[in-house]
Amino acid sequence: DQQVKQNSPSLSVQEGRISILNCDYTNSMFDYFLWYKKYPAEGPTFLISISSIKDKNEDGRFTVFLNKSAKHLSLHIVPSQPGDSAVYFCAASARNDMRFGAGTRLTVKP
Amino acid sequence: EAQVTQNPRYLITVTGKKLTVTCSQNMNHEYMSWYRQDPGLGLRQIYYSMNVEVTDKGDVPEGYKVSRKEKRNFPLILESPSPNQTSLYFCASSFLAGGRFTDTQYFGPGTRLTVL
Numbered sequence: 225d226q227q228v229k230q231n232s233p234s235l236s237v238q239e240g241r242i243s244i245l246n247c248d249y250t251n252s253m254f255d256y257f258l259w260y261k262k263y264p265a266e267g268p269t270f271l272i273s274i275s276s277i278k279d280k281n282e283d284g285r286f287t288v289f290l291n292k293s294a295k296h297l298s299l300h301i302v303p304s305q306p307g308d309s310a311v312y313f314c315a316a317s318a319r320n321d322m323r324f325g326a327g328t329r330l331t332v333k334p
Numbered sequence: 335e336a337q338v339t340q341n342p343r344y345l346i347t348v349t350g351k352k353l354t355v356t357c358s359q360n361m362n363h364e365y366m367s368w369y370r371q372d373p374g375l376g377l378r379q380i381y382y383s384m385n386v387e388v389t390d391k392g393d394v395p396e397g398y399k400v401s402r403k404e405k406r407n408f409p410l411i412l413e414s415p416s417p418n419q420t421s422l423y424f425c426a427s428s429f430l431a432g433g434r435f436t437d438t439q440y441f442g443p444g445t446r447l448t449v450l
Contacts, residue, residue, distance in 0.1 A: 256434070265444075266443060267442050270437050313376055315377075320382060320433075321382065322377075322379050324369075324377040326375055
């Protein structure tokens, strides 16, 4: 039973355009959400997070939006750069456990 | 340099032969965790630890054991490995704040395990 779902296995965008990665969750107890980025042969690295008391968090080119009623969050990358090409994982937490989505492979074309 | 190290990085073994994957961090982090990554399933948490001698089950603990005798080390033990434990394993650590892990969870480079 996957409580965190990323329904798009892959996404391709042009350099300079916006990348939007989506994530849905089913457990209403989740109160903290994170996005991680992963390059091949490396461990994931933290990108941005959001608490359930907020609906938006911004850090430079990265913005995460949370829609609690829809149990949906999204990561916006503007403008997208070729170096952003990686696998992005959405994660959710209720206490100190973590549930991850299956990941979305983002390709940013020059 | 702040880092999480895992050993070995690659391991091929046979069914039933006990093995241990070590994880060590040099950042004095309280929180440590093990994950496995499988295609189409993303990362799934196996076990986590809030401090020395404190461990909790994650999403998929069956077939695994852990111990936390020292703050810096969090080994993952497979007493009797089976082929369905073939996977890419990651260890991670972070500080705790207000009883929760913090954003900056550092991940190790991964251990690719194949059980024949």
